Amino acid sequence: xxxxxxxxxxxxxxxxxxxxxxxxxxxxxxxxxxxxxxxxxxxxxxxxxxxxxxxxxxxxxxxxxxxxxxxxxxxxxxxxxxxxxxxxxxxxxxxxxxxxxxxxxxxxxxxxxxxx
Amino acid sequence: xxxxxxxxxxxxxxxxxxxxxxxxxxxxxxxxxxxxxxxxxxxxxxxxxxxxxxxxxxxxxxxxxxxxxxxxxxxxxxxxxxxxxxxxxxxxxxxxxxxxxxxxxxx
Numbered sequence: 001x002x003x004x005x006x007x008x009x010x011x012x013x014x015x016x017x018x019x020x021x022x023x024x025x026x027x028x029x030x031x032x033x034x035x036x037x038x039x040x041x042x043x044x045x046x047x048x049x050x051x052x053x054x055x056x057x058x059x060x061x062x063x064x065x066x067x068x069x070x071x072x073x074x075x076x077x078x079x080x081x082x083x084x085x086x087x088x089x090x091x092x093x094x095x096x097x098x099x100x101x102x103x104x105x106x107x108x109x110x111x112x113x114x115x116x
Numbered sequence: 117x118x119x120x121x122x123x124x125x126x127x128x129x130x131x132x133x134x135x136x137x138x139x140x141x142x143x144x145x146x147x148x149x150x151x152x153x154x155x156x157x158x159x160x161x162x163x164x165x166x167x168x169x170x171x172x173x174x175x176x177x178x179x180x181x182x183x184x185x186x187x188x189x190x191x192x193x194x195x196x197x198x199x200x201x202x203x204x205x206x207x208x209x210x211x212x213x214x215x216x217x218x219x220x221x222x223x
Contacts, residue, residue, distance in 0.1 A: 035212065045152075045160065045203055047212040059210040095159055100207050104150065104162035104171065 002026035002105050004034075004096050009110030016086050016114070022079040022096030022107060030055065030074045035099050036081045038092035039109075048094070049081065064090075086114045118142050118206050122215025128223040135191040137218045139204035144184045148208035151180055151189045155200045163202075164189065194220070 008020040022034070036048040049060045049070045058070050069082045079096055093109040119142040129135050139149065147167035152160040162171050164180035167187055177192045191198055199222055204215040 044217045045154075045205075045214045047205075047214065050210065050212070061211050097160075099150065099205065099212065102165060102169075102171070104165060106159040106161070109159055 002103055004098070004105055004107035006094065006096055006107040006110040009094065009112045011113045011115065012086055013116050014087060014114055017082070017084045018086065018112060020081040020083065020094055020096075020110060020112070022081075024077045024079070027098075027105075028074075029077050029079055030072060032098050033100060034072075034079050035097050036070065036079075037095045037097050037099075037106075038090075038112075039095070040089070040092040043092075046092075051079070083112070086112075088114050090114050117211055118145060118209060118213050120204055120206055120213050120215040122204055122218055124218060125216060126219040126221065128221050129194050130223045131194055131196055133194045133223075135194050135198075135220060137189045137202055137204075139182075139187045139189075139215045141185045141187075141206055141208075145206045145208035147183050148206055149180075149182070149187050150205045150207065151178075152203045152205065153198075153200045154203065160203065191220075 003025045005023045012018050033050050035050040038046050038048050051058050051070045067085045071080045091114045093111050095109045097106040121140045123138050149167045151164040154160040163174050163178050168180045179190050181188050202218045
């Protein structure tokens, strides 16, 4: 079964850092462009970042550019999102998701709360 | 950046009703669009990909159409389990962008 499983969320103070992980099973992560998507409490969905199949290209939403980085460890079949200089407005459930092609797959999400 | 304008933002409907949701792209995106259903506390679930292809396992009462800048999601006969929030997503170019969502409520 094709699955994605996020981990690493939690409570962090403003200005702090956190690294999210997304472990894939049932498929090879590096063969697809997998994104991070977030959803603030009571709000809609916001695309955050993606890493290309080759790993040579990364893209970010303007809201996180310069603060977040995305990477992948093929040996662990795992995607990462390094989040630095976190702000209150980064509070959200973060999902990793294979958005293009079939099947489409989403993880269950991990909650990040930025608060003092 | 491509803006996705989704309408309506909410609607009230009865079981058995035909429901149509629209997304308009600020520029042409070919058929690079998906439709998602999200229930409270759950991850989104893709219903339609490439504008009109039904995701495996999704009931046939869901259908998608459109190309270029205008897209629609139709539920032919609304069922109790269909009350949820629906989003469109364009994946034609980065940054990817979602529509604002349509909350489908029980009348």
